[in-house]
Amino acid sequence: MKLFVHIGRYFIMIQKIFEKFTKWPILKKLILTDIETLIVGSLGIVSFISFFVGGVVAIQTALNMENPLLPRNLMGFATRQSVILEFAPTFISVIMAGKVGSYITSSIGTMRVTEQIDALEIMGINTYNYLIFPKIIALLFYPFVITIAMFLGIFGGYIACVYGGFSSSEEFIDGIQLDFIPFHVTYSFVKTYLFALLLATIPSYHGYFLKGGALDVGKASTTSFVWTSVAIIIVNYMVTQILLT
Amino acid sequence: MIQAQSLFKSFGNTTVLKDISATFDKGKTNLIIGQSGSGKTVFLKCLLGLHEIDQGSINYNGVSFEKMNLKERTQLRQDIGMVFQGSALFDSMSVEENIMFPLKMLTEKSNEEIRERTNAVIKRVNLIDANAKLPSEISGGMQKRVAIARAIVMNPKYLFCDEPNSGLDPKTAIIIDNLIQEITEEFQITTVINTHDMNSVMEIGQKIIFLENGTKAWEGDKEEIFVTDNKAVGDFVYSSELFKKVRATYRKK
Numbered sequence: 001m002k003l004f005v006h007i008g009r010y011f012i013m014i015q016k017i018f019e020k021f022t023k024w025p026i027l028k029k030l031i032l033t034d035i036e037t038l039i040v041g042s043l044g045i046v047s048f049i050s051f052f053v054g055g056v057v058a059i060q061t062a063l064n065m066e067n068p069l070l071p072r073n074l075m076g077f078a079t080r081q082s083v084i085l086e087f088a089p090t091f092i093s094v095i096m097a098g099k100v101g102s103y104i105t106s107s108i109g110t111m112r113v114t115e116q117i118d119a120l121e122i123m124g125i126n127t128y129n130y131l132i133f134p135k136i137i138a139l140l141f142y143p144f145v146i147t148i149a150m151f152l153g154i155f156g157g158y159i160a161c162v163y164g165g166f167s168s169s170e171e172f173i174d175g176i177q178l179d180f181i182p183f184h185v186t187y188s189f190v191k192t193y194l195f196a197l198l199l200a201t202i203p204s205y206h207g208y209f210l211k212g213g214a215l216d217v218g219k220a221s222t223t224s225f226v227w228t229s230v231a232i233i234i235v236n237y238m239v240t241q242i243l244l245t
Numbered sequence: 246m247i248q249a250q251s252l253f254k255s256f257g258n259t260t261v262l263k264d265i266s267a268t269f270d271k272g273k274t275n276l277i278i279g280q281s282g283s284g285k286t287v288f289l290k291c292l293l294g295l296h297e298i299d300q301g302s303i304n305y306n307g308v309s310f311e312k313m314n315l316k317e318r319t320q321l322r323q324d325i326g327m328v329f330q331g332s333a334l335f336d337s338m339s340v341e342e343n344i345m346f347p348l349k350m351l352t353e354k355s356n357e358e359i360r361e362r363t364n365a366v367i368k369r370v371n372l373i374d375a376n377a378k379l380p381s382e383i384s385g386g387m388q389k390r391v392a393i394a395r396a397i398v399m400n401p402k403y404l405f406c407d408e409p410n411s412g413l414d415p416k417t418a419i420i421i422d423n424l425i426q427e428i429t430e431e432f433q434i435t436t437v438i439n440t441h442d443m444n445s446v447m448e449i450g451q452k453i454i455f456l457e458n459g460t461k462a463w464e465g466d467k468e469e470i471f472v473t474d475n476k477a478v479g480d481f482v483y484s485s486e487l488f489k490k491v492r493a494t495y496r497k498k
Contacts, residue, residue, distance in 0.1 A: 115333040122293060123347050124322035
């Protein structure tokens, strides 16, 4: 029952975000700040993880190819498919639910417990728009992060395979190009945009409706991470079912 | 002037406000006092429209708050300033940006006009050399001054203060109390202060409303509070030995 209350309140929140807009010069500043914090600030960790996980995917594929009849370009093919279809959009989004999501929940939650949101409301400001809309716009740039994750994941696989002696550079590159279906990239970016919306709104919801004090900000960040991850996994399944079957 | 008539407010099965009527006068510091849990904060939030009331009415200068549409309420809120218990300053903004914020958000003034008005308010609340500092870099007393400056920068008709001197030393608390009273009289604002600080009551209590268990138990001013025989007020106000002695001295006069 409580879950339905949360879901209902979440959708009412989404509606209220678009009701009364903040003045553009102020909104622009907020959007740029959020792009810097949420997108640019995540590039380092995303790059690091993508490169090494791409390498691990390639090595594990290589280690499971004991049959000499299997073509060596399979490593490039498997790395590309894993990275583009699942690793970059989904795995990175779950990581971002921890990094970006907990930042959003704790920043909005702290504003709630220190009455800064009440102060905005008393001024007659639409706090939903002021606090959440810039984050939604900033996360529209999230596919840019995922593109970098895709590139570095495959590049990590290439380095691991070629310099680890599992395949030649030509074989790996041949594998990357093998049976390439452009729709898989489209599918991946459709998912990414939906995940971006979840990453912006679910943590905002947990921060905005937070009750209590400083300890509750920490608890809300954890809850927000759990529910954002759950939502990402469910949406991932649904989109895959709809677009790929 | 703000009038509250027969206010009722419940949360679930708990009735927090029971039939409260009160008038808050223009140009006066109107205090709401009472023990923790007596309903002071809920009453204040109902007056501000942050809680919807279950029954009764609230009038701002004769206009019913309940009958106002969203646009009218938004307009009214631009006439309201609020000083929060913890100051509620935006911690990512400097002192100057905090004070400028309502002007930038809610008016069409030019940058020069905004700066001019901000400087005037900063001067009025005696904030010295703090413009570029972040709220975390200034003292509690200074933070209250910034909060007051932000609350009055829009020239409000109504000023609400939720325990404005909590966490301050007695001397700074009195300075803040006096500042609020001076501003109230100077700009003829209707000021409503929620407090349980007896120094504030004695210092600036031009009109006092005492709440007990969600009902209005007494109403008067700082002179009358010395002579009232209301037991609930006596138990609350004169709970400390110091104030018992103060009352005894006053009554001897």
